[in-house]
Amino acid sequence: MNWFQKWWYGNWSVAVVSGLLIMLSFAVEHLANGAWNVTVSPQWWVDAGEHAHGSGHVFTLANLLMLAAAVVAGYNIVLNAVRALVTKMISIDLLVSVAAIGAVIIGNFWEAAAVTFLFAIGHALEAATMNKTRSALAELVAVAPDTAVVVRDGEQQEIAAHQVRMGEIVLVKNGAKVPVDGQVVAGTGALDEASITGESIPVEKAKGDQVFAGTISRSGFLQVLATGIGADTTLAHIIHRVEEAQDAKAKTQAFIDRFSTWYTPAVFILALLAGLITQDVVLALTLLVIGCPGALVISIPVAIVAGIGRAARNGILIKGGEYLETSAKISAVAVDKTGTLTEGRPELTDIVVLAPNMERLDVLRWAAAAEAGSEHPLARPILAAATKQGVAPVGFPGDVTPVVGKGIVADVDGKRVLIGNAPLLAQYGITDYSAADEAANKLAADGKTPMIVAIDDALIGVLAVADQIREDAPRMIASLHDAGVDKVVMLTGDTQLVAEAIGKATGIDEIHASLLPEDKLDAVAAMQRDGHTVAMVGDGVNDAPALATANIGVAMGAAGSAVAVETADIALMGDNLMKLPESVSLAKRTVNVMRQNIVIALATVVALLVGVFAGGVTMSVGMLVHEGSVLVVILNAMRLMRNDKYSTAMSKTERSPSAQAKGHQAVDA
Incomplete structure (x- = not known):
């Protein structure tokens, strides 16, 4: 298809041809001085014209050109109106069609041409705007790689990206796009992951790191084991989610749609009554034109598409318009401690020996032997420290029984x-644990998580694990308050003392500690009963009940989880805490734009109605103002495509390796 064919079948060809015919008509009218009159119109036409204006009409070349302009611009409008009528729907196109055809019948060719021409321009503007607001989706599709270099039969082969097989080794060279999701098995390099996480600074990759399709190599050479191909890649899931989200209707949009189904027929009835009462056909046709709810109908979807597209470009996936609206009402945010306010990489910091016949390494050895059969996150730092100290367990323990909320x-x-903890000791009949409890409380007051160790009925020591507070956690909480969130609440299974230490360092408003998963659900439900719209940020496993209960469930670092991308109400693709206030701020901006657009649309209709009955507003002027309001609504929504103060201020910063609390260092070798 050449450029002319693309243009001819594009959005603007009808408006351009119609506009040229209108200009040619004016040129003939003024340059020929009316010399090219052709013939008198049929008698029924003359009668209609006399009834409307008191005089007959003649065909001139200028009138024929104006009629041709109306037919060119109005053909698709009438066709769309007929299609809508077939489905028993009275559409905006029907209002314009009746008005244009009525204008032709009474010989008002200029009004017919102007109305259809301006409406065609409006359609082209709407289409162009929706394409622009959907640009985030187009950009995601554009970053999808076309080719891949794989190792087959010991040789490098360049193949289409969709032909890569699971388990193959893919080579990623400097400047190339990563064609698959996978794991680095050899090499080092830096990848630009902006298409996935919204972060502009390249991320260093080495053996064992995860990579995503659509990211771009900025340096180095990587050998990647393909673990996700084609439609199973994170990029494919993101494209699917954004596409669905931009088409999903918000509650306000659903209301506007229902309103339009009654409003449009009401305009017809108003125009008919006005025509019958005043015996003025032109007035009735003008009311049809100015009553078009075009700006009202497009006011919501254009804002939703722009808002969701802006969010996707910044690595924030919002499930749809309904969730965007709900996010704008968020007044309380509940966050888990580990992995949200902290780095999620705890380290063993302290070993307190309580048994006189034990050494520090003895306590660590027994603890590591027991934790070797545990899936709890705090088992990992104990095992890592035991390995580092040379007392790693050999083999696995016998029975391992987790006691929810207490230990193993x-x-x-x-x-x-x-x-x-102490309740675990009490449950198993150990009553004299005051020394252990005192040591545990002292460690907890320093922001560390203590674990008491006992063999049979004898206490042998207390271990402490600490997790580094994220540097941007205090800034995130302050930004949430700036974005209109009333309170930020910590829901954690950790002890009260540890939670209070973290809360004090980060500025948390409210702390709920020593919670079981069902307790977190109850805490979220309690906030909802207090009138809050609650967003819950969690890992989707231990926090699943609370995430399901919250008005908005937020998944952080969702780039590595296809389930989170597909199911979370808001999925923050990167691990950047500042994405959370950004998403709330963007949601509020989008809803504000939606409200502004509704006011603009309704105010325009009211002003035109007043103008018609006061005199001075014709069909063409009415349509011009109407399309002007559509343009204003569109431009207002396009403001959402700009970054707000949160996303502008958000650049990835290097986190300090230093601990946030005293004693947050690993046990020395």
Whole structure:
């Protein structure tokens, strides 16, 4: 298809041809001085014209050109109106069609041409705007790689990206797009992950790191094991989610649609009554034109598409218009501690020995032997420290029983090993644990998570694990308040003392500690009963009940989880805390734009109605003002495509490796 064919079948060809015919008509009218009159119109036409204006009409070349302009611009409008009528729907196109055809019948060719021409321009503007606001989706599609270099039969082969097979080794060279989701098995490099996470600074990758399709290599050479191909890549899931979200209707849009189904017929009835009462056909036709709810109908979808597109470009996936509207009402945010306010990489910091016949490494050895069979996140730093100290467990313990909210019980070499808190000790009949409880409380006051270790009925020591507070956690909480969130609440299973230490350092408004998963659900429900619209930020596993109960469930670092991308109400693709206030701020901006657009649309209709009955507003002027209001609504929504103060201020910063609280350093070797 050449450029002319693309233009001819594009959005602007009808408006351009119609506009040229209108200009040619004016040129003939003024240059020929009316010399090219052709013939008198049929008698029924003359009668209609006399009834409307008191005089007959003649065909001139200028009138024929104006009629041709109306037919060119009005053909698709009438066709759309007929299609809508077939489905028993009275559309805006029908209002314009009746008005234009009526204008032709009474011989008012200029009004017919002007109305259809301006409406065609409006359609072209709407289409162009929706394409522009959907540009984020187009950009995502554009970054999808076309080719891949794989290793087959010991040789490099360049193939189409969709032909890569699971488990193949893909080579990613400097400047190339990553064609698959996968894991780096060799090499180092830096990848631009802006298309996935919205972060502009390249991320260093080495062996064992995860990479995503559509990211771009800025340096180095990587060998990647393909673990996700084609439609199973994170990029494909994002494209699918954004496409669905931009088409999903908000509650306000659904209301406007229902309103339009009654409003449009009401305009017909108003125009008919006005025509019958005043015996003025032109007045009735003018009312049809100015009553068009075009700006009202487009006011919501253009804002939603722009808002969701802006968010997607910044690595924030919002499930749809309904969730965008709800996010604008968020007044309370509940966050988990580990992995949200903290880095999520705890380290062993302290070993307190309580048994006189034990050494520090003995306590660590017994604890590691028991934790070798535990899936709890705090088991990892204990095992890592034991490996580093040379006392890593050999083999696995016998029975390992997790006690929810308290710790674990393990069988190690025929001995019962308890690791947990004071309630765990009490549950298993150990009553004299005051020394251990005192040591645990002191460690917790420093922001560390203590774990008491006992063998059979004897206390042997207390271990402490600490997680570094994220540097941007305090700024995130302050920004949420700036964005209109009333309170930020910490919901954690950790002890009260640890939670208070983290809360004090980050500026948390309210703390709920020592919570089980069902307790988090109850805390969210309690905030909702207090009238709050609650957003819950969690990992989707332990926090699943609370996430489901919250008005908005937020998944952080969702780039590595296809489930989170598909199911979370808001998925923050990167691991940047500042994306959270940005998403709330963007939602509020979008809803404000939606409200402004509704006011603009309704105010325009009211002003035109007053103008018609006061005199001075014709069909062409009415349509011009109407399309002007559509343009204003569109431009207002386009403001959402700009970054707000949160996204502008957000650049990825290097996090300090230093700890946020005293004693947050790993045990020395």
